[in-house]
Amino acid sequence: MSCQDADAIAAVVGEASRRAMSALGEADLADLVGRLERVTMRGVLPERTVLLVQIAVHASVTGRSGQHVRRYVRDALEHRVAPAEIAAVFRLCAVLGIHSMAQAIPILSRQLDRAGQSLATTDVVPPRIGSMKSRGDYNTKWDQLLSWGPEWLDAFLAVGYADEIRAALGRETFELLCIAIDASVTHLYNPGTERHVEAALACGIEPSQILAVLELVSIQGLVSVDAGMTILDEEVRLSKQ
Numbered sequence: 001m002s003c004q005d006a007d008a009i010a011a012v013v014g015e016a017s018r019r020a021m022s023a024l025g026e027a028d029l030a031d032l033v034g035r036l037e038r039v040t041m042r043g044v045l046p047e048r049t050v051l052l053v054q055i056a057v058h059a060s061v062t063g064r065s066g067q068h069v070r071r072y073v074r075d076a077l078e079h080r081v082a083p084a085e086i087a088a089v090f091r092l093c094a095v096l097g098i099h100s101m102a103q104a105i106p107i108l109s110r111q112l113d114r115a116g117q118s119l120a121t122t123d124v125v126p127p128r129i130g131s132m133k134s135r136g137d138y139n140t141k142w143d144q145l146l147s148w149g150p151e152w153l154d155a156f157l158a159v160g161y162a163d164e165i166r167a168a169l170g171r172e173t174f175e176l177l178c179i180a181i182d183a184s185v186t187h188l189y190n191p192g193t194e195r196h197v198e199a200a201l202a203c204g205i206e207p208s209q210i211l212a213v214l215e216l217v218s219i220q221g222l223v224s225v226d227a228g229m230t231i232l233d234e235e236v237r238l239s240k241q
Contacts, residue, residue, distance in 0.1 A: 011037050012037065012068070012219055012220065012222040012223060012226055013030075013033050013034075013037070013222050013225055013226045013229075014071070014226055016230050017225065017226045017227075017229045017230045018030050018033075018034075019233075020229040020230045020232065020233035020234075021033075021229050021233075023233050024229065024232060024233055024236065026229070029225075033222060033225060036219060036222075037219065037222075040212075040215050040216055040219050041216075042212070044208050044209055044211075044212040045176075045209055045212045045213070045216070047079055048076075048079070048081055048085075048173075049173055049176060049209075049213075050216065051072055051075055051076040051079060051081055052076070052081070052085065052086070052089050052169070052173060052177060053176065053177060053180045053213060053216050053217065054068070054072040054216070055069060055072045055073060055076065055086060055089050055090075056089050056092065056093055056177050056180050056181050057180055057181065057184045057186075057217050057220050058072065058220070058223075059089065059090055059093050060093045060096055060181055060184060060186070060187065061093070061096055061097070062096065062184065062186035062187040063184060063186045063187075063220065065223055068223065068226075073086060082168075084168050085168050085169060087168075088164075088165045088168035088169050089169070089177065091159060091160045091162070091165055092160050092161075092165055092169075092174070092177055092178070092181070093160070093181060094159050094160040095156070095157065095159065095160025095161050096160075096181060096187070097156075098142070098156065098157075099182075099187075099189050099192060101142070101145055102139075102141045102142070102191070105144050105145050105148075106144070109144055119148050120148075121147040121148060122147060122150060123147070124150045125146070125150065126150055126151070126153075126154035128154050128157060128158060128162075129146065129150070129153065129154055129157070132157070132161075137161075139195065141191070171203050172200070172203060172204070172205050175196050175199050175200040175203060175205060176200060176205065176209065176210070176213050178192065178196040178199075179193060179196045179197055179200060179210060179213050179214070180213050180216070180217045182196060183213075183214055183217055184217045184220060185217065185218065185220050185221050186220070197210060
């Protein structure tokens with residue numbers, strides 16, 4: 001990956017915002033942002049991984065920046081990333097909602113105990129979840145949910161945690177994307193980050209690559225500069241009319 005390609009792929013702040021900063025007399029800020037983006041991309045990660053991470057953190061329901069998703073999807077297609085790989089990222093992002101359950105189910109369980117009430121339980125384990133357990137991909141934090149609603153959990157995981165997603169992305173990319181989604185500045189789900197960092201190290205991913213992913217998702221905050229400076233420039237111009 002050339003330096004020019006790396007800069008373009010890593011960039012969160014677009015050309016319109018850079019022009020706005022220049023017009024507003026904030027050229028120094030543009031330089032600082034550019035340096036941060038260049039330092040973030042030092043060739044540690046393959047360009048395919050960088051693009052998929054960018055798509056994931058901006059497509060995630062906690063991020064939802066359509067402008068950036070479109071930019072990175074376009075870049076990914078130009079860099080010969082297969083549409084099936086990009087689609088797999090969107091499916092993986094969809095499973096983010098399981099964290100709502102992971103946080104809320106223990107609360108519901110405690111409150112039911114205090115109220116002397118209960119939900120019907122079952123020992124049924126759907127084949128998909130049984131397979132996940134056998135290969136170590138199942139999260140024991142889902143146990144209560146599994147006992148209350150195995151059919152729901154199975155249907156949910158089929159959308160975003162299916163074997164074909166891992167097949168499309170590869171195990172290493174899958175784990176790096178899970179780290180990116182869980183550690184993103186708009187989500188910060190520490191239990192998931194820890195679980196997937198452990199899995200990433202176990203499957204041989206270099207620590208430097210994990211750090212590079214964390215650096216990449218951390219500059220997501222530059223979206224504020226990207227959107228804000230363009231709006232500020234437009235409004236300053238309008239105020240002078």
